[in-house]
Amino acid sequence: xxxxxxxxxxxxxxxxxxxxxxxxxxxxxxxxxxxxxxxxxxxxxxxxxxxxxxxxxxxxxxxxxxxxxxxxxxxxxxxxxxxxxxxxxxxxxxxxxxxxxxxxxxxxxxxxxxxxxxxxxxxxxxxxxxxxxxxxxxxxxxxxxxxxxxxxxxxxxxxxxxxxxxxxxxxxxxxxxxxxxxxxxxxxxxxxxxxxxxxxxxxxxxxxxxxxxxxxxxxxxxxxxxxxxxxxxxxxxxxxxxxxxxxxxxxxxxxxxxxxxxxxxxxxxxxxxxxxxxxxxxxxxxxxxxxxxxxxxxxxxxxxxxxxxxxxxxxxxxxxxxxxxxxxxxxxxxxxxxxxxxxxxxxxxxxxxxxxxxxxxxx
Numbered sequence: 001x002x003x004x005x006x007x008x009x010x011x012x013x014x015x016x017x018x019x020x021x022x023x024x025x026x027x028x029x030x031x032x033x034x035x036x037x038x039x040x041x042x043x044x045x046x047x048x049x050x051x052x053x054x055x056x057x058x059x060x061x062x063x064x065x066x067x068x069x070x071x072x073x074x075x076x077x078x079x080x081x082x083x084x085x086x087x088x089x090x091x092x093x094x095x096x097x098x099x100x101x102x103x104x105x106x107x108x109x110x111x112x113x114x115x116x117x118x119x120x121x122x123x124x125x126x127x128x129x130x131x132x133x134x135x136x137x138x139x140x141x142x143x144x145x146x147x148x149x150x151x152x153x154x155x156x157x158x159x160x161x162x163x164x165x166x167x168x169x170x171x172x173x174x175x176x177x178x179x180x181x182x183x184x185x186x187x188x189x190x191x192x193x194x195x196x197x198x199x200x201x202x203x204x205x206x207x208x209x210x211x212x213x214x215x216x217x218x219x220x221x222x223x224x225x226x227x228x229x230x231x232x233x234x235x236x237x238x239x240x241x242x243x244x245x246x247x248x249x250x251x252x253x254x255x256x257x258x259x260x261x262x263x264x265x266x267x268x269x270x271x272x273x274x275x276x277x278x279x280x281x282x283x284x285x286x287x288x289x290x291x292x293x294x295x296x297x298x299x300x301x302x303x304x305x306x307x308x309x310x311x312x313x314x315x316x317x318x319x320x321x322x323x324x325x326x327x328x329x330x331x332x333x334x335x336x337x338x339x340x341x342x343x344x345x346x347x348x349x350x351x352x353x354x355x356x357x358x359x360x361x362x363x
Contacts, residue, residue: 123147124319125358126328127164128290129157133334137349138162141332143359148326150289152195154182167229167326170218171195172203179217185224192229192260192289193218198242199234207242211249219255232260232289235274243282258325262290264339266302268313279323287326288318292343294330301340311354316363329358 126148127141135158138149142162150167151157154175157166170179170193183191196202197210205213210231222228231246233239239262246254259282263271275286293302293310302310311329318327330336331345332355345355 124324124327126150126167126287126289126326127332128152128328128330130333131155131157133157133332133346134349135160137346138164140350141346141355141359145359145361148190148328150192150328154179156188165190167192169193169195172197172205173213176217183221183224183226189226190229191218191221191226192232192287194231196234196239196262197231197246198236198238202234207245208249210246211254214250214254219253222255227258228256229258229260229287229289230256230284232262235261235263235265240278257285258287259284260287260289263288264290264292264294264296264330266293266295266306266310268293268310271314272317275318275321275324285323285325286321287328288324289326289328290330291328292330292339294339294343302342304342307340307342308354308357311358315358319363331355331358 123143123145125143125146127138127146127150129138129149129151131151131153138158139160139162142164147165148167149157149161149164150169152169152171154168154170155178156168166188167190168179168183168188170176170183170191172194193214194203194205194210197205197207214231218228231243233243243259259278261275261278263274265271271291275288279286291314293307295301315327318324329343329345330339331343333344334347336344343354344352345358346352351359
């Protein structure tokens with residue numbers, strides 16, 4: 001009898017251990033700890049804050065693990081994540097964080113948001129990507145309208161580009177070593193160089209020195225099969241003057257197929273006029289590698305209605321221009337620095353309502 005009771009006691013103990021071992025965790029326990037990482041080295045003070053952030057690509061971008069790539073490729077999970085605003089982490093199951101509702105009723109995103117295709121088309125929309133962004137979320141921001149991605153550096157954002165063309169950038173001479181190592185035949189097929197060489201808080205490079213540097217370091221990539229985009233100057237009067245002096249110093253010996261432009265203002269018509277002027281004056285196709293509805297002149301920033309109106313004016317116009325090859329807004333970032341946060345196109349690895357419009361349209 002004693003032996004029988006002992007066996008029963010042992011059996012009950014074993015069941016208790018098994019129940020404890022296989023007890024399911026609550027959903028909140030599966031959420032990604034710590035949330036989305038923010039960009040580093042951001043300092044106050046106008047455009048210089050953006051300068052610090054964009055230069056935060058001084059190391060290789062985060063690489064996706066094989067498990068995270070496999071997880072991101074599962075269409076049902078990705079479709080659910082976008083349709084209900086659930087954030088999918090790189091190393092954890094989907095969290096229960098729901099995207100915030102829009103704060104304005106003006107210009108709402110389409111009521112039926114398309115599921116991500118996890119593969120880019122041949123569209124003009126480009127993705128500006130920082131090294132602090134989670135590479136596993138890149139697949140959440142591509143569609144038939146997207147075609148490009150760049151990181152202000154020679155480093156690709158991920159091993160899996162979801163069909164996007166990577167534009168490798170030589171920000172300036174400080175990136176010469178990784179540029180030489182990475183930007184070789186077969187790495188990608190687009191190269192661009194010199195980020196805001198006219199801007200004191202950015203590259204701030206003399207046009208004559210830039211012309212010599214371009215011929216020595218950038219021109220050879222054309223012989224490696226690269227399509228080269230030109231120096232990306234600011235939209236201030238200083239930018240056009242710098243380009244004129246650069247071209248004079250080049251004397252026809254600097255190779256590039258496109259003019260690269262940046263634009264920050266709250267007037268959509270000013271952007272249209274600016275792009276038209278550059279095309280008419282210089283005669284080259286245009287790539288707009290940074291732009292936002294942003295006032296750097298010290299005045300009031302646009303509200304949400306005005307930001308929507310800006311994008312719904314300029315995106316359709318840019319898409320319709322045959323001479324505009326790439327349209328890359330400044331906004332696929334978790335931290336916008338000193339740019340009006342209402343321009344943010346991605347948050348927590350998912351598209352904002354404005355981001356859905358930019359990526360999916362309709363235009």
